Amino acid sequence: MNIKKIFLIFSLLLIFPFDQALALTKYNLPAISQIKAIKSNASIDELIDLLPEDANIVDPYLFLVNPSNPNNNQVDVDLVTSIEGIPYAASIEEKLNQMLQAGLENDYQFTIISGYRSTDQQAGLESSRKQALMAVGYSESEAIHLTNLYTAPANATEHMTGLAIDILGQDWTSIGGGLTENYSESGSAQWLEENAAKYGFILRYPQNKSEITTFNFEPWHFRYVGQLNAQFIMEHGLTLEEYLALIEERDKREKSEKIRQAAKNQAVNEAREWLEEQKKTIDELFNNESFNKKDHD
Ligand SMILES: [Zn+2]
CATH class of the missing domain: 1.20.5 (Single alpha-helices involved in coiled-coils or other helix-helix interfaces)
Structure with a gap:
């Protein structure tokens, strides 16, 4: 007939681009019922309605690497180096510099502690942290557990994308502060949390989101995702995992419609x-x- x-041809034309997009990513994402906008309290339906129109699951700036989505391939990143000698993706240089400049204008000087890390470097870091804990008396399994709370396995750290940075303010480092949770009490950490989204960065491992991210609160770890994505994530109190799950849900609903x-x-x-x-x-x-x-x- x-x-x-x-x-049939018409349906295939409609369906194909979505299937192709989903096939390219295949992320393991949290269930839609787990998503919680802890800042805005918006419902799932409201969040889906409000999603930026351009939000796209295959956006390279939304590339997800975490313990549920490990990446065993070395990511090909064009790198630049900060004044501290820390490499990170050239694609975020302009926005990062704008953010650092804005910080200075508000009397916050920042130091980039870490940026791009190759899989080998991450493996080295993982093992040295584990060894250090065992040296002070932890058993191997305790040391592994503690290490994993803050150090991702080599194939599961988003530092390999070059889009993530660990950053501390001098108000904190000058009093001997390091990469610890109570950095969040300092003025520079609070300024970053409030302003990073304007430059396309998100606080990647927020407080009360450990179940989703599998990481403890890291007030120093920021991730570039692009301005519209970042503003949505930070305004509603979401994580990258939840944001991607929302996009996937929106695409599914559009497809079935x-x-x-x-x-x-x-x-x-x-x-x-x-x-x-x-x-x-x-x-x-x-x-x-x-x-x-x-x-x-
Ligand atoms: Zn980090």
Whole structure:
């Protein structure tokens, strides 16, 4: 049947780009029921309605690397180096510099502690942290557990993307502060949390989100995701994992709506076809009748 073939081609055209997008990512994401906008308290439906139109699951700036989505391939990153000698992705240089400049204008000077790390470097870091803990008396399994709270396995750290930086303010480092949770009490950490999104950065491992991110609160770890994405994530109190799950849910809903529409169109076409057949039958009947009439005359 022609109409059915046309319908099939039409449906494939609609469905294919979404399937292709989903096939490219295949992230392991939190269930939609786990998503919680801890700042805005917006519902899932509201969040999906409010999502930036351009939010795209295959956006390279939303590239997800975490323990549920490890990446065993070395990521190819164009690197630049900060004044501290820390490498990070060249693609975020301009925005990072703008953020550092804005910090200075507010009397916060920042130091970049860490940026891009190759898988090998991360493996080295993991093992040295574990060894240090064992040296002070922890068992191997305790040392591994403690290390994993702050140090991602080599194939699960987003530092490999070059889009993540560990950053501390001088108000904190000058009093001997390091990469610890109470950095969040300092003015510079609070300024960063409030302003990073304007430059496309998010606080990647927020407080009360450990179940989603599998990382403890890291007030020093910021991740570039692009300005619109960052503003949405920070305004609602979400994580990158939840944001991607929302985009995936939106795409699923749009896809099923398109299929529903296409099915509706098919029903309309079938009804039209049926009506045309009926019309033909009636016309034939009418023609026969008038023919018969003529016979009688
Ligand atoms: Zn980090």
